[in-house]
Amino acid sequence: MVSTLDGLKVLDLSRILAGPTCTQLLGDLGAEVWKIENPGSDGDDTRKWGPPFVDGADGARTDLSAYFMCANRNKLSVGVDIATPEGQAIIHELAAQADVVIENFKPDGLKKYGLDHESLLKAHPKLVYCSISGYGQTGPNRDKPGYDLMAQGFGGIMSLTGEPEGRPMKVGVGIADVVCGLYATIGILAALRHRDATGEGQHIDLALVDSQIAWLINEGVAHLTTGKERKRQGNEHATIVPYQTFEASDGHVLVAVGNDSQYARFCDYLGRPDLAEDPAFATNPARIENRTKLLKIIEGLLVERTMQNIIDGLEMRKVPVGPVNTLGQVFASDQVAARGMKIEMERPDVKDGAVSLIGNPLKFSKTPVTYQRPPPHFGEDTDAVLDWLRQSAGMTAKD
Structure with a gap:
């Protein structure tokens, strides 16, 4: 079955939620995603963010936390230590084969490894390179760490969330990360269209805080219009009653x-x-x-x-x-079943032989979303990807 992004190759240096949200969506649309994970930390931080975890077929706890699984299907996990010359060489070789690179290190965090956007775009000028950080590559806060909670606080959404007389509240899920991941997807697809038209890659600089400010929408513009602070309304609407x-x-x-x-x-x-x-x-x-x-x-x-x-x-x-x-009640509803918003993906090595995940909401008439790979164990695809890389290098040398 043909997917929208068949043939697209994504080198994913991101972890936790914003970047993985983006690359899971690209994977759902048919891209091949190489998720690079650090052997020294046993992979993506969220592998340890639990319970809950999925149990293995033998009853032992696996490295598949619910948090990790929510954003990491349709990916190949490749264990590479980018702090070593060998690891850096592998990343450069993968970048030579990739269309997209995405990372969420602190600004300039990859420069010492020669894996920053300037280095990789100089070597591979057709790459689309997306950097996600807390506050972006510029501005006085550029070097501060970025987590969803900090973005919700700095970007103002917490001041609008909660009961009028209560404390400011964060949204119940990492919504700043998720929406940032969606903006990253949009930006990457737009940059790929430009690349396909001109042969020219580019760097995308995306900040959690910027994207959170962008979705203040009517409340943000109401403040800009009046100059007055907006108040928390609890579950009431600021401008519609009831x-x-x-x-x-x-x-x-x-x-x-x-x-x-x-x-x-x-x-x-x-x-x-x-x-x-x-x-x-x-x-x-x-x-x-x-x-x-x-x-x-x-x-x-x-x-x-x-x-x-x-x-x-x-x-x-x-x-x-x-x-x-x-x-x-949500996941037991007939509506969820009708829309395919709860899916099961086979994993013979886990309890019950499958994992339950949330489906992709996009419904295409010609190129439907596909679920090809369940969330991977750490490094389970390293050998396969490196073997493919060596074969590709050999073919290029012959050409």
Whole structure:
């Protein structure tokens, strides 16, 4: 089956989450990804970020943590010590065969090994070389370490997340890393299009903090427009009311009233059509102005009803509504099954002979995503890749 990126070769010097998110996506789209892991540290840091870990067929714990597996399928693990001349020579040989190099060392961290973007692009000018760091290759903070938590703090999203009177909160997953990985993918694909048109490679400088600031979106621009600090709203929306979680008698539901006609239908369900006619609540700006008073009325009406009653009643009136699912409910849902968002990949050497992973959301009509390789054990593909490299070098020498 032909994939979108068949034939593309990616030399992956990244670890943890942002870079691996990008290279897993490229691998899902058909690229061959060589994941370089350091033998001295037993590979990617996230191999030790657990529990949970997958047990081997013999019951012993493996190096496949859930964290590692979330971003490392469709890759070949190659154990190479880049601190040694031998390791550096291998990376240069792989770079000569690659289309893309991606790394997330500190700025200039690879220069002492001769593996920085200037060195590799000079030797291989058609490469697309992507560097991910906490604050980017320039600026006063360039040498500070970059982790998702620091990016969420510095970039402002934590100031918008959490209850109004509570502490600033990080998002429940490493979202700054993940979105940075998506930006990296977009940048690499754009640079490859330029390379294919001109024969010219280039360097992509991407910062966790920059990408986090980029997705402040409406809240960031609202601050720039007014000059005023934005406030945490908890699960409420800053500029739409009602648009939040509400307590039911047996759990919580989400109600997202996006316009005044939906609001009128919502009030019909509540048995309070007068709330749609009252000038204090009839329009969204009025509802924002009188948020506290209106929400107190709505909360009192919904808390006595069951989740299913609310969902059924609002769906019948075409008002956006839904449950707050646990992860167990998410992955057990018919919708997840229909969309292929939970997948099983065979690994005969682990307990039950397979690992469970989250599927790729991209659905192509001609070149579907493929799941060719489960997350690898550390270094399991070293011999195969180095054998291929020697054969390629021999063929090049004959040519």
